[in-house]
Amino acid sequence: MKKVYQLEDLDCANCAAKMERAIAKIEGVESVSVSFLSQRLSIEAEEEQFEEIMDKVVKVCKKVEPDCIIHR
Amino acid sequence: MKRFSLSRKDRRNLIRIIIALVLFFAIFITDKCITLASVFSGPWAWVFPFCLYLVVYLIIGYDVLWRAIRNICHGQVFDENFLMCIATLGAFALAIYRGVTGLEIEGFDEACAVLLFYQVGEWFQSFATGRSRKSIAKLMDIRPDYANVLRNGEAGRVDPSEVEVGELILINPGEKVPLDGVVEKGASTLDTKALTGESLPREVAEGSEVISGSVNLTSQLLVRVTKKFYDSTVSKILELVESASEQKSKAENFITKFAKYYTPIVVGVAVLLAVVPGLITSDWSTWIYRALSFLVVSCPCALVISIPLSFFAGIGAASRYGILIKGSNYLEKFNSANTFVFDKTGTLTKGNFAVAKISPAAREEEVLRLAAIAEHDSSHPIAKSITAKYQGTPEGGYTLTNLAGAGIRAEKDGDVILCGNEKLMRENNIAYVPEKGVGTVVYVAKNGEFVGSLLITDEVKPETKEVIGALNKMGAKTVMLTGDNEAIASSVAKEIGLTGYKAGLLPQNKVEEVEKMLAAQGKRDVLCFVGDGINDAPVLMRSDVGIAMGGVGSDAAIEASDIVLMKDDLRGLPLAKRIARKTMTIVMENIIFSIVVKVAILILSAVGIANMWLAVFGDVGVAVIAILNAMRVNSKY
Numbered sequence: 001m002k003k004v005y006q007l008e009d010l011d012c013a014n015c016a017a018k019m020e021r022a023i024a025k026i027e028g029v030e031s032v033s034v035s036f037l038s039q040r041l042s043i044e045a046e047e048e049q050f051e052e053i054m055d056k057v058v059k060v061c062k063k064v065e066p067d068c069i070i071h072r
Numbered sequence: 073m074k075r076f077s078l079s080r081k082d083r084r085n086l087i088r089i090i091i092a093l094v095l096f097f098a099i100f101i102t103d104k105c106i107t108l109a110s111v112f113s114g115p116w117a118w119v120f121p122f123c124l125y126l127v128v129y130l131i132i133g134y135d136v137l138w139r140a141i142r143n144i145c146h147g148q149v150f151d152e153n154f155l156m157c158i159a160t161l162g163a164f165a166l167a168i169y170r171g172v173t174g175l176e177i178e179g180f181d182e183a184c185a186v187l188l189f190y191q192v193g194e195w196f197q198s199f200a201t202g203r204s205r206k207s208i209a210k211l212m213d214i215r216p217d218y219a220n221v222l223r224n225g226e227a228g229r230v231d232p233s234e235v236e237v238g239e240l241i242l243i244n245p246g247e248k249v250p251l252d253g254v255v256e257k258g259a260s261t262l263d264t265k266a267l268t269g270e271s272l273p274r275e276v277a278e279g280s281e282v283i284s285g286s287v288n289l290t291s292q293l294l295v296r297v298t299k300k301f302y303d304s305t306v307s308k309i310l311e312l313v314e315s316a317s318e319q320k321s322k323a324e325n326f327i328t329k330f331a332k333y334y335t336p337i338v339v340g341v342a343v344l345l346a347v348v349p350g351l352i353t354s355d356w357s358t359w360i361y362r363a364l365s366f367l368v369v370s371c372p373c374a375l376v377i378s379i380p381l382s383f384f385a386g387i388g389a390a391s392r393y394g395i396l397i398k399g400s401n402y403l404e405k406f407n408s409a410n411t412f413v414f415d416k417t418g419t420l421t422k423g424n425f426a427v428a429k430i431s432p433a434a435r436e437e438e439v440l441r442l443a444a445i446a447e448h449d450s451s452h453p454i455a456k457s458i459t460a461k462y463q464g465t466p467e468g469g470y471t472l473t474n475l476a477g478a479g480i481r482a483e484k485d486g487d488v489i490l491c492g493n494e495k496l497m498r499e500n501n502i503a504y505v506p507e508k509g510v511g512t513v514v515y516v517a518k519n520g521e522f523v524g525s526l527l528i529t530d531e532v533k534p535e536t537k538e539v540i541g542a543l544n545k546m547g548a549k550t551v552m553l554t555g556d557n558e559a560i561a562s563s564v565a566k567e568i569g570l571t572g573y574k575a576g577l578l579p580q581n582k583v584e585e586v587e588k589m590l591a592a593q594g595k596r597d598v599l600c601f602v603g604d605g606i607n608d609a610p611v612l613m614r615s616d617v618g619i620a621m622g623g624v625g626s627d628a629a630i631e632a633s634d635i636v637l638m639k640d641d642l643r644g645l646p647l648a649k650r651i652a653r654k655t656m657t658i659v660m661e662n663i664i665f666s667i668v669v670k671v672a673i674l675i676l677s678a679v680g681i682a683n684m685w686l687a688v689f690g691d692v693g694v695a696v697i698a699i700l701n702a703m704r705v706n707s708k709y
Binding site: 004011012013014017020021033035036037038039040042062063064066067 | 139142143146147148152197198201204205314315317318320328331332371372373376377380381384
């Protein structure tokens with residue numbers, strides 16, 4: 001399943017890249033793209049565990065860029 | 073001034089930066105004039121300038137410090153905030169050390185300035201990205217906010233997504249068309265500029281299709297919805313543009329990879345630079361200072377931001393001209409496209425047939441009149457082209473008989489008109505004059521006597537020749553694929569100056585043909601297929617870059633292709649090529665410029681030529697220059 005989320009206050013391009021790398025490492029994530037310019041996170045992951053995976057994604061992002069909010 | 077409207081955050085930061093800058097220069101200039109450290113004498117003389125600079129430092133840097141502390145708690149060691157803090161606090165510490173040990177007091181200004189300019193750069197980055205985001209958002213203006221739906225005889229405003237297929241909607245002048253549909257009542261003109269880049273308004277009347285995202289200009293329209301919102305053109309286009317930056321180009325991937333290793337390596341070298349020569353020479357302050365300069369240059373931000381920004385601007389610029397590019401990777405590939413394969417009908421030609429020649433010229437009128445009588449009832453494109461040419465109403469009262477595979481026989485009061493191909497003439501033993509022109513020939517005979525012939529050809533689009541010429545000049549191969557026979561194909565190819573053609577192809581052969589070409593090309597060659605999106609979706613997908621023309625309203629084309637020319641105009645190709653070239657040139661400039669400057673500054677600061685001032689230029693200055701350069705992409709073409 002693929003979903004797109006709007007991001008708020010993603011302030012640095014390097015952080016976007018770091019977030020992308022960190023999310024890609026989460027188990028169950030098939031593909032991920034964090035776009036600094038359009039402030040969008042698009043993620044493809046297993047459908048059954050999607051919510052669990054998203055919880056992990058939020059946690060990882062908090063770690064990299066605490067200001068950034070993922071609109072779920 | 074409205075163009076420069078800032079977000080609240082940007083405005084707040086700008087005020088903070090200006091206050092800090094004014095304070096900084098006030099202190100700095102006084103310091104240079106009267107030397108603040110000499111205001112008080114004694115071993116604690118350094119405290120006075122230190123406190124003044126520290127105030128400025130805290131005004132400008134409290135958020136950086138705070139983020140650094142917070143991120144270090146999260147285990148983010150190579151965080152740019154953290155590195156900046158280490159560099160500046162380190163510089164302060166060195167200056168204090170000098171003060172305590174009684175050396176000449178200096179360095180406070182530097183530490184403060186580094187953070188100040190870092191913030192200036194950050195602000196500028198935020199401003200620039202915000203601006204280019206806005207220019208893309210302008211395109212997003214096509215998003216309709218509501219639909220006036222007629223339910224139980226009353227019009228009510230609802231969200232476009234709540235409207236079902238088959239419902240009626242009202243579109244008032246000045247409103248956006250919210251959903252794709254067909255005009256039920258009314259006639260108006262629509263502005264499709266935001267969708268296609270076409271500045272000429274489109275006339276619509278009862279029965280015409282309207283496309284969501286266009287703006288109704290003159291009068292009210294009643295429209296029957298044919299597609300749900302998520303299926304309608306406007307949603308498709310928005311989705312496409314919004315996700316365009318997710319398809320990353322090779323250049324972007326290179327940069328993210330580079331950034332991943334760059335920071336740790338620079339930090340590592342900085343540590344070595346502080347420790348090793350420090351131990352050897354025991355001149356700690358010099359080497360620590362050099363190491364701190366390293367840290368200032370250690371953020372790869374200039375690159376990480378300017379490269380996607382260039383692509384973003386390129387895609388944005390293209391979309392203003394009605395060219396949708398589905399991702400930076402396609403822009404990158406399209407730049408090196410050197411083979412253009414065209415579908416003939418509907419792409420190079422208009423796809424509608426027209427009478428090109430009537431012979432003999434002396435009996436032109438009679439030939440056309442007779443042919444129109446015979447053909448006016450048929451819906452075949454050839455027949456239609458004849459009635460279109462005739463314009464008037466053909467004489468009625470004839471009994472028309474369709475002779476399969478030969479033509480039409482029209483009879484009235486003993487008069488017999490035969491209208492059809494060579495076979496029809498031969499079968500009726502009519503001495504006809506063969507037409508040698510290339511195209512479909514219709515012969516006309518009356519009462520067993522040959523009258524004349526009409527040559528019907530598919531019209532080549534007016535811009536085709538110019539576009540093919542431009543592409544050839546760029547050094548690209550131009551190849552046409554067509555189902556027509558060899559003679560027609562070669563004549564068309566010659567007329568418009570193609571470098572090659574493949575004739576007599578069935579639709580399924582086109583994929584094979586493209587695959588053959590793909591197999592034969594080199595690793596760096598890029599093959600583009602240009603089609604109208606109607607039944608060539610497999611070829612569009614198979615080619616390196618699939619380009620669909622006249623994309624408005626054709627879902628299959630938008631889905632299967634990588635680049636969509638919204639306007640049915642081939643001139644979009646050289647235009648897209650120019651945009652791609654400019655984008656890639658700027659991308660390469662930025663990559664090379666940023667890396668060269670950073671490496672140069674690293675080397676210079678390692679040997680002690682560059683100071684921290686120069687290092688901050690290496691970080692912020694380079695980022696600003698690269699961003700300004702990236703913004704050049706979004707210019708006029």
